[in-house]
Amino acid sequence: MAVMSIAAVNIENLGFTYPGQSNTCFANLNLQIEAGERFGIFGPNGAGKTTLMNCMTGLLSFQQGKLSLLGNDIAAHKKSTNKLFGFVPQDFSFYQELSPAQNLEFFGAWSGLDRSIIKKRTTELLEVLGLSDVSDKQVHKFSGGMKRRVNLAIGVIHNPRILFLDEPTVGVDIQTRHAIINYLKELNNNGTTLIYTSHQLSEAEELCNKIALIESGKIIAHNTLDNLLAEHKEDGLEGLYLNLTGKTYKDNNV
Amino acid sequence: MYKLWATIKKDIIVLLRDKVGLMLMFTMPIVLAIVITAIQNSTFELVNNNKVPLLLCNRDTGDASKQLITAINKIGMFDIKQVTEDQTDQQIIDRMHAKDALVAVIIPKYFSAKIVSNAKNISSTALNDFGMQTDATKNSTDSIDPLTLYYHPVLQQSYRLSINSALRSSLQLVQSKQILKSLYFSLNQKELPQSIEDQVVNEHVPINEISISRDGNRNIPNATQHNIPAWTIFAMFFIVISLGSSIVREKLNGSFVRLKTLPTNYLVALISKQLTYLLVTMIQATCIFAIGIWLFPVIGLPKLNLPADIFGLVIVLLICGWCAVSFAICVGVFAQTQEQANGIGAVSVVLLAAIGGILVPSFAMPNSFRLIIQLSPLHWALETFYGLFLEGGTLKDILMNIVPLLTITILIQLITLWGLKRKNLI
Numbered sequence: 084m085a086v087m088s089i090a091a092v093n094i095e096n097l098g099f100t101y102p103g104q105s106n107t108c109f110a111n112l113n114l115q116i117e118a119g120e121r122f123g124i125f126g127p128n129g130a131g132k133t134t135l136m137n138c139m140t141g142l143l144s145f146q147q148g149k150l151s152l153l154g155n156d157i158a159a160h161k162k163s164t165n166k167l168f169g170f171v172p173q174d175f176s177f178y179q180e181l182s183p184a185q186n187l188e189f190f191g192a193w194s195g196l197d198r199s200i201i202k203k204r205t206t207e208l209l210e211v212l213g214l215s216d217v218s219d220k221q222v223h224k225f226s227g228g229m230k231r232r233v234n235l236a237i238g239v240i241h242n243p244r245i246l247f248l249d250e251p252t253v254g255v256d257i258q259t260r261h262a263i264i265n266y267l268k269e270l271n272n273n274g275t276t277l278i279y280t281s282h283q284l285s286e287a288e289e290l291c292n293k294i295a296l297i298e299s300g301k302i303i304a305h306n307t308l309d310n311l312l313a314e315h316k317e318d319g320l321e322g323l324y325l326n327l328t329g330k331t332y333k334d335n336n337v
Numbered sequence: 338m339y340k341l342w343a344t345i346k347k348d349i350i351v352l353l354r355d356k357v358g359l360m361l362m363f364t365m366p367i368v369l370a371i372v373i374t375a376i377q378n379s380t381f382e383l384v385n386n387n388k389v390p391l392l393l394c395n396r397d398t399g400d401a402s403k404q405l406i407t408a409i410n411k412i413g414m415f416d417i418k419q420v421t422e423d424q425t426d427q428q429i430i431d432r433m434h435a436k437d438a439l440v441a442v443i444i445p446k447y448f449s450a451k452i453v454s455n456a457k458n459i460s461s462t463a464l465n466d467f468g469m470q471t472d473a474t475k476n477s478t479d480s481i482d483p484l485t486l487y488y489h490p491v492l493q494q495s496y497r498l499s500i501n502s503a504l505r506s507s508l509q510l511v512q513s514k515q516i517l518k519s520l521y522f523s524l525n526q527k528e529l530p531q532s533i534e535d536q537v538v539n540e541h542v543p544i545n546e547i548s549i550s551r552d553g554n555r556n557i558p559n560a561t562q563h564n565i566p567a568w569t570i571f572a573m574f575f576i577v578i579s580l581g582s583s584i585v586r587e588k589l590n591g592s593f594v595r596l597k598t599l600p601t602n603y604l605v606a607l608i609s610k611q612l613t614y615l616l617v618t619m620i621q622a623t624c625i626f627a628i629g630i631w632l633f634p635v636i637g638l639p640k641l642n643l644p645a646d647i648f649g650l651v652i653v654l655l656i657c658g659w660c661a662v663s664f665a666i667c668v669g670v671f672a673q674t675q676e677q678a679n680g681i682g683a684v685s686v687v688l689l690a691a692i693g694g695i696l697v698p699s700f701a702m703p704n705s706f707r708l709i710i711q712l713s714p715l716h717w718a719l720e721t722f723y724g725l726f727l728e729g730g731t732l733k734d735i736l737m738n739i740v741p742l743l744t745i746t747i748l749i750q751l752i753t754l755w756g757l758k759r760k761n762l763i
Contacts, residue, residue, distance in 0.1 A: 140598045144761065165600040176591030178347065180354040185347065192343035193601040221354070237595065 089154045091245050091276040092116040092139060098147025099138055108134050109300045111148070116278060116293075118153070118244075121271050123291035123308075124280045125320075127328055131300040132280045133173075133249060139278070140170050140247055152245060166195055169243035173250040175230050176237070179223035183214050183233045186222065187240055194241035201240070208236040211266060228259035235263060239270065246270065248279045252286060264290055284320040294320075298328050340601055344609035351583065352613065358579030363621060366572030370564055370625055371636075377560035378638055388416035389500065392429055392441035392487075396422045399449020401511050406444075408507035414500070415440070430487060439489040440500055445482040455481055456515035460523055484508065513537065559639040565629040566722035567695045570715055572625060573618040573661040574689065577668050577682035580614050584669025585678045603762045607753075611662050618658030644725035649732035653725060656739060657718040660746040664714065667749050670756040689713045714749075717742035 097112040108131055116122045124132050137143040138150060141161050150157045155164045170176075177186045184205055191201035209215045212232040217225065222233055235251060248267070252260045260283075267290060271277050281287055287294070288308065296304040304311055308320065317323040352358070393409070395402050410417060418438060420429065429441045486504065488497050514537050521529040587593050596603065629641025644650055665682065672678035690696055692706065693715030702710060710716050717738050724735035732739075757763045 142594065142597055162600045162602065165598055168598075170595060170598045172591050172594055174591035174594070176595035178351060178592055179590070180351045181347065185350060189343050189347040190595065190599070192340045193596065193599040193605075195340075195600050198339060 088118060090115045090151075091118040091120065091153060092278065093151045093154075094139075094148065095150075096148035097138065097145055097150060099134065099143065099145040101134075107300065109138075109145075112300065112302065114295060114302060114305065116276065118276050119271070119274060121268075121277045121290055121292045122279065123287045123294040124278065124297060125282075125284070125287065125294060125324060126297035130297045130328075132297055134300075135297065136247055136249055136278070136280060140168065141165065166241070167243065168245040168247060169238040169241065170247045171235050171238035171249065171251050173253060175222075175234055177222060177233060180221060182217075182219045182221060183209060183236065184218040186233060186237055190237045191240045196241055204240050204242075208240065212236050213262065228255040231255050231259060231263065235266070239275075243275060245276045245278065248277060248281075250281050250283075251279070252281070252283060260286065284324060288320045296324065296328065303328075340605050341609055344605055345613055348609050348613040352579070352617070355579060355583070358583070361578050362572065362576050362617060363624060366568050366575060366621065367625060367628060369571065370568035370628065371632075371638075373568065374560045374564040374633070374638055375636075377564060389414060389440060389496070390438040391415040391417050392420055392432060392438040393417050393444075394420045394422060394424055394429060394441070395444045396446045397444050397448035399447075399453070401449035401452040401515060402444045404514065405448075405507055405511045408510050409442070409504065412503050412507065414503055426485070426487075433487060433489055436489075439492050441485075441487040442504065443485040443487075445484070448482065448484075451481040452512060452515050453519070456512065456519040459516050460519040463520065464523055510537075561629055561633055561639040561641050562726050565625060565641050566726050567719060569622050569625045570657060570661075570718045570722065571686070571690050571695055572621045573658055573718075574664060574686045574715060575683075576614055576617060576621075576661060577665040577686055578679055580610065580662065580665035581669040581672060581678035581682045582675045584610070584666060585672050585675045588669075589675070597762065603757060607666065607757075607763075610666060611659070614662040614665065615655070615658045618661055619654060622654050622658070642726075645729065646725060646731040649730075649735070650725055652732055653718075653721045653735070653739070656742055656746070657721070660714045660718065660742055660749070663746050663749040663753065667753045667756070670753050670760075686715075689715045692716070694719050711741070712745075714742055714745045717745065 092114065093116075094112060094114040097109050097114075098107065099109045100107045112135075124135065126132050134143065138145050139152070139157070141157050141164065144158070152164055152167050155167065157164050177190070181189070187205040187208065188201055191204065192198075196204070205218075206215075209218050212235065214229065214232055214236070217229065222230060225233070231252065231254070235248075238248075239246060246267075251267075252263050255263070264286060267277055267279075277290070279287070279291060291308060293307050294304070294311065295302050304323075306314070311323055312318065312320075315323055315326055317326055391409075393406060395406065406417070406419075409415060420432075426443065429443070432438065433441055484504065486501065488500070492500075514534065517537060518529045518534070521527075521533070587596075596606065626641060626643065630643070634640045664686075668682045668685070669678055672681060687696075690713075692702075692709050693699070693713035694702075694710070695715055699710055699716060699719075720738040721735045721742065724730040724738060728734070754763065
């Protein structure tokens with residue numbers, strides 16, 4: 084008998100409107116992301132990528148539909164569902180006054196880990212991400228690339244089964260980008276589902292095996308990258324992106 | 338429990354690295370406590386120990402004016418510099434502008450003659466009322482020309498009033514003595530004996546000043562006993578600058594976003610901040626008390642005497658600290674920016690201190706302020722401290738002040754929880 088695999092993310096008829104605004108952000112949005120995928124969400128500024136990610140991570144409460152992570156309804160068991168995923172926001176989401184080790188200790192504790200596991204994971208992560216030598220230095224003295232690595236380390240300290248990444252490599256040099264992408268691939272090989280959004284399309288081509296293109300709160304394309312390129316007769320993600328979303332500015336609505 | 342410990346550790350590290358916040362929390366109130374106590378103490382010394390320089394111009398030639406000068410001298414409050422009678426008012430004013438004296442008294446011409454004449458009239462009227470015949474010679478009924486009191490504008494109203502009443506009592510003495518002399522002469526046809534005159538001048542009913550402390554302590558409250566508790570409370574509430582802006586900083590930088598996605602309730606962060614900053618308020622109080630006890634005597638200020646009920650003091654400190662921390666967290670939760678938190682925090686604490694009696698005594702406030710005073714947690718905190726430090730009370734004696742302070746604290750906590758709930762944080 085075949086075992087039915089549970090989707091990493093399952094969104095059914097999602098409806099969301101920002102409080103006090105008349106324009107609906109999403110109406111009846113459906114999306115399924117399978118466990119183990121490296122899933123990219125792309126679209127112009129203001130398309131709804133970050134809002135969708137915020138709904139998936141529980142940062143925003145949606146008004147309609149159902150959203151579950153690995154079969155757990157996010158609206159019903161919010162805090163327990165939070166153990167399943169890690170989040171790497173675009174902004175540096177840690178305490179600049181603390182060292183990487185201190186940040187990892189604090190966020191590890193808040194992720195529900197005990198002291199010994201935090202110690203072990205801290206050593207591992209600082210080593211893998213090349214931060215061992217600066218583990219006790221205050222983060223505010225770090226370069227942008229080092230801060231990005233700290234940001235990522237905190238997001239994965241509890242070995243999440245799903246990892247949400249919002250522009251994880253913005254503003255970093257080639258070496259750091261390379262290191263981060265390689266680490267993300269390694270995580271994925273170990274079973275972590277990656278859900279990623281970025282404007283770095285070349286990087287996305289390298290990382291993602293499945294993508295969704297969003298425009299004005301609607302998914303206009305959803306498939307493996309290869310299938311989409313073949314379907315639209317494009318040889319790269321940038322061409323496909325412009326083909327599907329057009330060349331005019333998309334974020335002029337205030 | 339480990340989550341809470343890790344959060345407290347994080348809060349302490351963040352706090353220790355906020356040098357400006359630490360300076361505001363510790364240096365500023367300590368400096369305020371020293372400066373304000375020193376100023377109030379020197380004011381006290383000025384009135385009680387030092388002498389106010391006074392220019393005295395006697396344009397009279399009689400005995401009454403001399404007696405008045407002797408009486409003013411006896412008060413011991415003034416350093417009298419007598420100027421010649423030919424000095425004009427303008428010359429005296431010019432000397433005052435040159436800071437030769439803060440006060441000048443001019444005794445007018447014919448002062449003695451008019452005092453004597455006035456005394457004779459009063460004694461004659463009194464004897465007539467008793468049906469006794471007196472000298473039929475009608476004395477002049479001219480009113481006595483007033484003494485002129487010039488005072489420098491820098492002199493505060495309270496000093497002016499106290500100088501005024503001191504002069505008035507000297508004047509009263511001279512007038513009474515003259516009336517007595519006149520009565521004596523009318524009855525006995527001879528001068529008042531010197532022994533009786535001395536009795537009139539020297540034998541006053543003494544006034545015993547006793548502070549009504551609950552523990553029977555007869556120590557006179559001094560500037561230190563008033564100021565140290567007041568500025569300790571102010572310091573505790575001033576943590577709003579550090580704590581309020583720390584919460585806003587956490588909200589504005591990404592760490593707050595990440596905390597919201599983690600499987601731990603934000604209440605843990607709230608409890609951690611309360612415990613961490615409660616510890617800070619206790620350290621603040623210890624530092625300020627230590628300065629009052631050990632540093633003040635070294636720099637010539639009165640020593641702080643701790644209340645007898647140390648357990649009561651610790652309880653009061655904990656409640657005041659909890660109230661201050663609750664207030665700071667509330668400001669931090671509702672403020673949108675660090676500027677808002679700093680501005681609202683600082684202004685509101687100064688306002689609450691003003692209406693709470695820290696800057697101006699509550700009893701000196703107009704009646705219309707009575708209700709508003711009750712709303713200030715600093716007022717109730719100050720009342721509890723004064724109950725211990727000045728009245729020598731125990732915890733039992735100040736319960737009625739602790740209850741409103743606790744009520745306000747719980748109310749602030751509820752408002753904070755409502756704010757967090759509204760923002761989907763708990």
